[in-house]
Amino acid sequence: MRVRSHVPELIGKGRRSALRLLGIERSEEIFPVLLEEVVALGHPRALVAGVNFENSEITPVASLNCSQTFLQRFHSSLFAMETPAVQILHSQHPAHVHSRSKRGPEFYYYPLIYRNRTACWEAERSRGGKCIAVENFHCHLKLQLQQQVCGVCEMRAYAAMAVVELKRGADEGDLAELRALLELANRYLSRLFKVEHYQNRMVDLETTITQMQTVMESMTDPVILTDPQHRVITQNKAAERYFRLPDEVSEGRVRAVELNNLLFSAALSSMAVSGGDSSRDMTLVDAIEGDEVLFEAVSAPSFAPDGRRTGMVSVLRDVTDLRRADEELRANYDKLRQAEEVVRQDRDRLNLVIENVGDPIIVCDRDAKSALIDPLAQELLGSQHGRSPLHMRNQAKLDAYITKFTYSFSDRESAPLQLTHPGTLQEVEYDARSGKIYDERGMVAYTVTVLRDLTAVRRLEQLKLERRMLEMEKFAAAGRLAGTIAHEVNNPMEAIKNCIFLLTDQIRPEAAPVYEILKGETERVARIVRQMLGLYRNTDQVGNFDVNSVVEDTLMLFTRQLERAGVRVEKELAVLPPALGSADQIRQVLSNLVVNAKDSMTKSGVLHVRTRLVSRDQLQQSIIISVADSGCGIAKNMVNTMFEPFVTTKGERGTGLGLWIVKGIVENHGGKLRVRSKVGKGTVFSIALPAAV
Amino acid sequence: MKRKCNILVVDDEPNVLLTYRLILQRQGYEVCAAISSEEARRAIAEQEIDLLLCDLSLEKQENGFDVIELARQKDPAIPAVLLTGYATPEATEHAQELAIPILFKPIDIREMLDTISELLKEHYERQHKAAG
Numbered sequence: 001m002r003v004r005s006h007v008p009e010l011i012g013k014g015r016r017s018a019l020r021l022l023g024i025e026r027s028e029e030i031f032p033v034l035l036e037e038v039v040a041l042g043h044p045r046a047l048v049a050g051v052n053f054e055n056s057e058i059t060p061v062a063s064l065n066c067s068q069t070f071l072q073r074f075h076s077s078l079f080a081m082e083t084p085a086v087q088i089l090h091s092q093h094p095a096h097v098h099s100r101s102k103r104g105p106e107f108y109y110y111p112l113i114y115r116n117r118t119a120c121w122e123a124e125r126s127r128g129g130k131c132i133a134v135e136n137f138h139c140h141l142k143l144q145l146q147q148q149v150c151g152v153c154e155m156r157a158y159a160a161m162a163v164v165e166l167k168r169g170a171d172e173g174d175l176a177e178l179r180a181l182l183e184l185a186n187r188y189l190s191r192l193f194k195v196e197h198y199q200n201r202m203v204d205l206e207t208t209i210t211q212m213q214t215v216m217e218s219m220t221d222p223v224i225l226t227d228p229q230h231r232v233i234t235q236n237k238a239a240e241r242y243f244r245l246p247d248e249v250s251e252g253r254v255r256a257v258e259l260n261n262l263l264f265s266a267a268l269s270s271m272a273v274s275g276g277d278s279s280r281d282m283t284l285v286d287a288i289e290g291d292e293v294l295f296e297a298v299s300a301p302s303f304a305p306d307g308r309r310t311g312m313v314s315v316l317r318d319v320t321d322l323r324r325a326d327e328e329l330r331a332n333y334d335k336l337r338q339a340e341e342v343v344r345q346d347r348d349r350l351n352l353v354i355e356n357v358g359d360p361i362i363v364c365d366r367d368a369k370s371a372l373i374d375p376l377a378q379e380l381l382g383s384q385h386g387r388s389p390l391h392m393r394n395q396a397k398l399d400a401y402i403t404k405f406t407y408s409f410s411d412r413e414s415a416p417l418q419l420t421h422p423g424t425l426q427e428v429e430y431d432a433r434s435g436k437i438y439d440e441r442g443m444v445a446y447t448v449t450v451l452r453d454l455t456a457v458r459r460l461e462q463l464k465l466e467r468r469m470l471e472m473e474k475f476a477a478a479g480r481l482a483g484t485i486a487h488e489v490n491n492p493m494e495a496i497k498n499c500i501f502l503l504t505d506q507i508r509p510e511a512a513p514v515y516e517i518l519k520g521e522t523e524r525v526a527r528i529v530r531q532m533l534g535l536y537r538n539t540d541q542v543g544n545f546d547v548n549s550v551v552e553d554t555l556m557l558f559t560r561q562l563e564r565a566g567v568r569v570e571k572e573l574a575v576l577p578p579a580l581g582s583a584d585q586i587r588q589v590l591s592n593l594v595v596n597a598k599d600s601m602t603k604s605g606v607l608h609v610r611t612r613l614v615s616r617d618q619l620q621q622s623i624i625i626s627v628a629d630s631g632c633g634i635a636k637n638m639v640n641t642m643f644e645p646f647v648t649t650k651g652e653r654g655t656g657l658g659l660w661i662v663k664g665i666v667e668n669h670g671g672k673l674r675v676r677s678k679v680g681k682g683t684v685f686s687i688a689l690p691a692a693v
Numbered sequence: 694m695k696r697k698c699n700i701l702v703v704d705d706e707p708n709v710l711l712t713y714r715l716i717l718q719r720q721g722y723e724v725c726a727a728i729s730s731e732e733a734r735r736a737i738a739e740q741e742i743d744l745l746l747c748d749l750s751l752e753k754q755e756n757g758f759d760v761i762e763l764a765r766q767k768d769p770a771i772p773a774v775l776l777t778g779y780a781t782p783e784a785t786e787h788a789q790e791l792a793i794p795i796l797f798k799p800i801d802i803r804e805m806l807d808t809i810s811e812l813l814k815e816h817y818e819r820q821h822k823a824a825g
Contacts, residue, residue: 490778490798491706498712501802502719526799533778533797 014177021185027192031062034162034185039064041178042167044105048112049074051089051159053148058086061160074163085109089161094179096166106166108175110182113148114157116190121198123152125305132157133190155197158189222295222316225302228309230268239316242284256285264297268312271299281319294320360430360451366444368403377451380419394419398432398449405434406447412436417451429454482657486532493529496522532657544578544692547586547611547623554590555609558598566604567597574612579623580692581669589665592658593627593685600631600683613691621691626684633679643673697723698813699741703733703760704748704776713746720806730755737764742771744813746805749777749784749795758787770819772812776800 017037024030031048038046045065049058056078060071080086088095094110118124119131132150136157148157162182167174216223222239226232235243242260246253263282271278279298286293299314354361360377364370373381381398382391397419405413414433421428430451439445500519507515555562555569562569579586597607608628615621634642634649641647643663648656662685666673670690677683700722704710707728714724725740727733730751736742737760745764747757761773775788778798788795794808 487778491709494778494798494800495706495708495712497799498709498716498802502712502715529799530797 014180017181018184021188024188024192027189027196030185030189030192031160032064034181035062035064037181037185038162038164038178041174041181043164043170043178044167045070046162046164047071047074049076049085049161049163051078051161053156053159058089058161074161085161085163089159094182096175106170108164108166108178110162110164110179112158112160112162112182112186112189114159114190114193115186116194120150120153120155120194123150126152133194153197153201158193219315221318224264224314224316225311226268226314227311230265230272230312233311242287242316246287252290253287256287256290260284260287264314267297268299268314271297272301272312284316293318294323357450359453362398362402362449362451364402364406364447364449366406366446368399368406368447371446379423380421380451382422388422390420390422390425394422401432402434402447402449405449406436406444416454419451429458482532486529489525489529490533493522493525497526528657544580545583545586547576547579547625547689548573550583550586551590551609551611551625554587554594557591558594562594562598562607565598565601567601568604568606570606570608572608572610574610576611576613576623577621577691579669579689581689582665585665585669586689589662589687590625590627592662596658597627597629597631597683600629600633602632605630605682614688622688623691624686624688626686628682628684630682633681633683634675634677635679639675639677697721698743699723699725700744700746700809701725701727701733701736701740701742701764702746703727703730703751703757705729705750705752706748709748716802716806717746717809722809729753730760733760734763737767742768743816744809745771745773746809747773747775749775758791761791761793770816772816774805774808774812776805 017040020033020037021030024033035046035048045063047060047063047066047070050061051058058074058076058078060066060074063071074085076083076086078086078089081090084095084097088109089111092111092113094108097107097109099105099107113136114133115136116131116133117137119134123131123134130151131153132148132155136148148159149155150157162185164178164182166178216234216236219236220238222236222242224232224235224239224243232243243257243264245257263284267280267282271280279296281294281296283292283294285291295316296319297314297316299312302310302313304310354372354374357374358376360380361372361374362370362377362381363372370381380391381395382388387395397417401415401417412433412435414431417430417432418427419430420426431454432449432451434447434449436444437446437448500515500522503515551571551573555571559569594607594609601607606629608626610624610626610628612624613621614624638647638649642649643659647660648658663673666687666689672688674686674688675683676686700717702710702713702717702724703726704713705728710726710728714726717724725736725742727736730753733747742764745761747760749757751757751760757775757777761771761775764771764773773793775793775795776798777784777795785795794812796805796808
């Protein structure tokens with residue numbers, strides 16, 4: 001028997017039951033009232049067993065006049081198909097079940113399921129959606145209970161079974177009455193179920209709306225929802241700061257807000273025209289702080305479910321900081337570019353300098369690895385493309401030196417380095433000079449090494465030495481010659497001198513002047529001879545002597561001569577350590593220089609004699625004696641030759657040996673003689689003697 | 694002084710030798726002149742010499758020291774004076790060791806005469822003391 005779609009007319013008791021059921025407003029109250037009304041019809045007991053779709057269990061949910069043991073019989077599962085009650089539930093056909101024994105009670109099983117003549121709201125809206133309630137009402141499909149879920153609103157239908165123990169002797173009329181009651185109850189239940197479903201949906205929607213509002217409010221960026229006419233529908237707190245008129249009205253704020261609204265509305269209009277999602281920058285005024293804030297407005301149109309355009313959702317992002325950062329970044333970038341340009345120019349300049357230094361230059365990093373090598377250094381060390389064993393050997397030697405320097409504590413260093421020039425295959429002596437470049441943390445960033453080719457310097461030194469040796473040899477040879485001559489002259493001189501002595505007191509008075517000339521000139525020759533021999537006598541003591549006292553002695557010796565020549569003497573004597581050598585020879589040197597000075601100052605002048613100590617280091621100290629005059633000076637062409645023997649500026653009065661001897665003595669003492677002269681101004685002779693250690 | 698002092702002058706330059714001899718003779722000395730070490734040796738052997746005035750460098754690589762040494766073999770206390778035009782430091786040192794005054798040519802005649810008379814005086818006084 002199928003469930004009829006029409007409800008039998010309710011009369012008498014039935015009308016009262018219907019009214020009772022109609023008064024129920026909550027679905028869970030339906031079953032107890034239904035069972036009461038069933039029992040009121042005279043049936044001894046009744047129950048409703050509900051289906052739990054979660055676990056497919058069937059359990060009694062309401063009962064009247066039923067014992068626990070009786071109820072226990074209706075605990076079942078949707079899968080227990082052998083049970084008659086479950087079969088009836090699945091078939092959805094009410095059934096009148098007779099007891100096996102003739103006197104046993106008879107039961108009426110009536111399946112209850114969610115069904116309605118009209119579809120749910122969602123199904124109605126979607127037009128064509130299949131509502132489970134309508135499906136069930138028309139019984140188009142033979143439904144599995146497990147599939148009792150609405151395809152449109154995803155609502156799960158309810159399913160239950162009313163079980164009534166029929167009163168004895170119940171006839172067809174009683175059954176019809178009972179069926180009408182049950183059908184009515186199910187209809188009411190379905191309606192309540194639908195209403196409750198909407199109630200639940202509404203609660204859910206409210207919750208969602210609240211959640212969405214919370215989300216919107218919690219956004220720090222202004223969010224504004226506008227209608228198609230760009231009127232604000234809703235906005236969050238962040239937006240209100242800019243677009244809502246404040247409660248206490250101040251003119252400035254009102255104007256700011258009005259301006260903001262105007263700007264925003266204009267922006268929206270233009271974005272609406274451009275269509276789709278778009279973004280736009282705009283400057284708004286913070287109505288509270290009064291600051292100008294740059295916003296990027298991103299707007300998207302909002303649509304109703306039917307595709308109608310309902311307005312725009314705009315999110316404003318404060319990009320003031322971002323833009324400022326962007327500008328700063330751009331400015332910094334420009335600065336960087338400029339700095340880079342300066343650095344590049346510096347580098348180019350430096351490269352130019354490096355290229356033109358003419359010495360190999362190697363720049364290494366903190367790990368002593370080559371960072372920059374100039375072409376000259378590349379010749380020595382080879383390039384990456386071609387390296388001979390010689391290149392590698394040079395590199396190894398250089399690496400050893402640079403590594404040692406890089407990890408040493410000294411800022412600069414220099415060391416001799418023997419490298420082989422790959423071109424000439426010759427050993428070249430280099431003076432490696434290195435310095436360190438530090439980074440801002442004070443760590444070594446780079447080392448710079450310049451290799452100075454000492455070949456030329458060494459050659460020059462060698463030449464100088466050879467020249468000096470030659471000069472000394474010449475001096476010695478000339479001295480030997482002079483000595484020999486002097487010695488040879490000495491014996492006849494001795495005889496002449498003796499003769500002159502023997503003739504004393506035997507000269508006629510008229511011959512006396514001639515005799516005097518003879519005596520004087522002979523003495524002069526003796527002097528020359530003595531001076532020539534003096535160098536080679538070396539008979540005086542060699543040892544430590546005080547230079548200052550030698551200077552004093554010499555000046556004292558010449559006091560009268562200098563006074564007569566109108567020469568003023570200035571002495572400037574420093575405290576000195578002793579010098580090593582022959583005091584007599586130095587006295588001869590000073591005598592020669594003083595006499596020369598005196599002779600250069602024909603009218604009058606100043607003779608300045610000065611001694612001082614120059615320390616190159618602890619071991620090398622030099623005593624400098626300078627003899628300066630304000631005389632006529634020495635002509636340039638004489639300067640080079642005046643130390644040679646027999647060169648004189650004094651004509652007949654000079655022997656031409658004075659400065660030659662001076663030079664010889666100074667050099668024999670390991671000293672140096674320097675002369676500076678300016679014609680008409682004067683001459684300065686400086687003697688540097690090594691101090692005794 | 695019972696007799697004139699005899700001075701042996703040795704120099705390889707004849708004119709120098711002659712003038713020394715004349716100068717010394719004028720001073721009242723007995724002078725024996727030798728032009729070579731050969732002559733000097735003979736004179737030392739034959740005569741009684743009181744003082745030697747000897748040039749350092751003589752002919753044939755001979756040396757004033759040799760002559761003085763020879764004379765001192767005969768008379769160890771004999772005074773001597775060396776004359777030289779060119780003295781090496783070694784020679785100077787050697788002369789100092791032997792307590793022989795050394796004079797450099799060109800010689801200051803006064804200095805030479807003073808030295809000679811001084812030496813002779815010392816020598817005489819020493820001999821006198823020794824003789825008692």
